[in-house]
Amino acid sequence: MVRKILAKSYVFLILLILYLPILVLIVFSFTEPSYAVGGRQNTNLEWNGFSVMLYGQLFKNKELMTALGNTILIAVISAFVATVLGSLGAIGAFYSSKKSKKFIDGLNQIPVANAEIIMAISIAILFTFLGSVIFKTSLFNFWTLLIGHVVLSAPFVYLNVKPKLAQLDPSLYEAALDLGAKPRQALFKIILPEILPGIFAGFILAITLSLDDFIMTAFLRGPGLLSGNGNIDTLSTYVQSKLKLSGAPAELRALTAIIFLIVITIVVGIIIKQNRSLKSKKERRNF
Amino acid sequence: MKFRRKYLAIPYVVFLFLFIIFPIFVIIFYAFTDSSNHFSLDQVINFFTDSSKIMVLVVSVFFAILNTAICLLIGYPIAYFLARKDYNKNTVLFFLFIMPMWINFVLRTSATRDLLFLIGLDGGHYPYLATTIGLVYNYLPFVILPLYSTMIKLDNSQMEAAADLGCNKMQVFFKSVIPQTMPGIVSAIIMTFMPTMTTYVISDTLSERNIVLLGSSIASAFDNNNWNSGSFLAMIMLIIVFISMIVTNRFTKKSEVSESIW
Numbered sequence: 001m002v003r004k005i006l007a008k009s010y011v012f013l014i015l016l017i018l019y020l021p022i023l024v025l026i027v028f029s030f031t032e033p034s035y036a037v038g039g040r041q042n043t044n045l046e047w048n049g050f051s052v053m054l055y056g057q058l059f060k061n062k063e064l065m066t067a068l069g070n071t072i073l074i075a076v077i078s079a080f081v082a083t084v085l086g087s088l089g090a091i092g093a094f095y096s097s098k099k100s101k102k103f104i105d106g107l108n109q110i111p112v113a114n115a116e117i118i119m120a121i122s123i124a125i126l127f128t129f130l131g132s133v134i135f136k137t138s139l140f141n142f143w144t145l146l147i148g149h150v151v152l153s154a155p156f157v158y159l160n161v162k163p164k165l166a167q168l169d170p171s172l173y174e175a176a177l178d179l180g181a182k183p184r185q186a187l188f189k190i191i192l193p194e195i196l197p198g199i200f201a202g203f204i205l206a207i208t209l210s211l212d213d214f215i216m217t218a219f220l221r222g223p224g225l226l227s228g229n230g231n232i233d234t235l236s237t238y239v240q241s242k243l244k245l246s247g248a249p250a251e252l253r254a255l256t257a258i259i260f261l262i263v264i265t266i267v268v269g270i271i272i273k274q275n276r277s278l279k280s281k282k283e284r285r286n287f
Numbered sequence: 288m289k290f291r292r293k294y295l296a297i298p299y300v301v302f303l304f305l306f307i308i309f310p311i312f313v314i315i316f317y318a319f320t321d322s323s324n325h326f327s328l329d330q331v332i333n334f335f336t337d338s339s340k341i342m343v344l345v346v347s348v349f350f351a352i353l354n355t356a357i358c359l360l361i362g363y364p365i366a367y368f369l370a371r372k373d374y375n376k377n378t379v380l381f382f383l384f385i386m387p388m389w390i391n392f393v394l395r396t397s398a399t400r401d402l403l404f405l406i407g408l409d410g411g412h413y414p415y416l417a418t419t420i421g422l423v424y425n426y427l428p429f430v431i432l433p434l435y436s437t438m439i440k441l442d443n444s445q446m447e448a449a450a451d452l453g454c455n456k457m458q459v460f461f462k463s464v465i466p467q468t469m470p471g472i473v474s475a476i477i478m479t480f481m482p483t484m485t486t487y488v489i490s491d492t493l494s495e496r497n498i499v500l501l502g503s504s505i506a507s508a509f510d511n512n513n514w515n516s517g518s519f520l521a522m523i524m525l526i527i528v529f530i531s532m533i534v535t536n537r538f539t540k541k542s543e544v545s546e547s548i549w
Contacts, residue, residue: 021399089295096293113477113535121314212388212391248401
């Protein structure tokens with residue numbers, strides 16, 4: 001009993017410490033920042049009475065809103081490309097000879113184990129070199145950024161799809177062929193539906209990796225997306241550039257609170273869904 | 288051309304060659320050439336004679352070991368309690384621990400910086416402490432996740448058998464629990480050690496640029512258009528990556544880490 005209480009209090013203590021920065025920030029999202037002479041915002045946390053002003057200011061911060069839009073766009077687009085490439089790669093590799101399967105598996109492991117900064121910089125050098133020596137113009141734009149994000153996430157899509165293929169009954173495909181399906185039809189109608197959970201998990205993982213990315217974006221971005229002729233800023237690069245200069249603008253506290261709320265909602269949704277499916281499984285067993 | 292399922296892998300393999308393999312060779316090329324693209328060992332000599340560069344490597348390794356150790360020490364018991372049915376019956380707590388992963392990490396680092404300033408532990412005065420706190424904050428979820436997924440598969444009967452055969456609680460822990468969770472420990476180390484060495488947003492932000500890790504020194508070499516020296520640093524990093532790949536392959540030979548986290 002005592003051990004249980006000790007264990008519980010340890011878990012909750014660490015949880016509290018883990019969330020302390022975010023919770024404190026949320027508290028301070030409901031106050032007004034003070035301004036120094038010259039209109040510069042004081043970015044330190046200080047309490048100047050209750051206010052929801054920062055939530056209004058957040059949506060008026062055009063730079064930040066552009067960065068947020070870019071972040072979501074690049075996440076969705078890159079996750080889509082990574083999911084198609086990675087899933088096809090996993091399917092193709094799974095049905096190749098043992099030797100080439102092992103080879104592709106090993107190839108896929110390199111970006112997983114490699115440090116992100118090495119990949120980002122090596123791709124950046126490649127494009128700088130091609131741009132300066134062959135094309136005589138800067139190649140950095142939305143497409144280089146997209147390549148970076150796909151490099152980051154496609155290997156994880158591959159890893160998510162692979163186990164689902166292994167669980168598949170190989171005779172299903174053969175049966176479909178025997179019953180007159182063309183290989184392409186069998187692939188889309190038999191294999192694809194079966195591995196869809198893996199593909200979906202890979203897609204979600206790809207989105208989260210892209211949303212959280214800083215390094216690839218910092219090295220591979222160029223003009224494009226919502227930033228128009230300016231360099232593409234995502235949430236990560238925007239916040240980092242502000243941190244570098246003075247400090248995080250106070251509106252970011254409101255943004256943190258909103259993102260926190262969204263994440264909590266999603267997590268609660270997942271938990272409810274999990275409990276429901278657990279319950280229905282138990283009920284089925286009782287019959 | 289007749290359709291074969293294995294052809295589907297071609298685009299992905301081409302993509303990996305173009306944007307993973309080929310760029311690595313580009314880095315190796317620049318590491319061993321000078322600014323006029325002739326073969327040169329300048330960077331090798333530069334690195335080993337410049338004590339500040341060696342220091343960056345030493346400090347990076349120091350932080351990587353420290354961060355991995357702290358995260359494992361804090362995270363291992365947590366993963367254990369969360370995975371054991373007699374301590375915790377639902378997955379809510381587990382989700383609470385990995386939830387920070389879904390909040391943008393630069394935003395989280397900024398929050399940590401604000402808090403440290405508020406309580407007077409800012410990086411201007413305590414760069415080492417602030418950086419360590421920031422690193423642990425960021426990587427703890429990545430340690431708990433793989434540990435948890437091996438611990439929910441812990442074989443209770445093996446532990447009971449060990450206890451029945453005369454092991455005390457400590458012995459059960461070291462002879463049964465630790466070996467069983469080894470794959471989780473290895474992937475936890477992979478997920479923290481290398482990324483810590485090459486991080487630079489966290490260390491730059493929280494130490495107020497007082498601490499330079501390998502990541503920031505590679506980045507600043509490239510920002511200053513010093514491709515050769517940046518490439519050499521990146522290549523050193525690459526060697527460390529390959530060594531860790533070999534080591535981890537040895538540990539995870541049987542229990543392939545292909546488990547999905549969803």
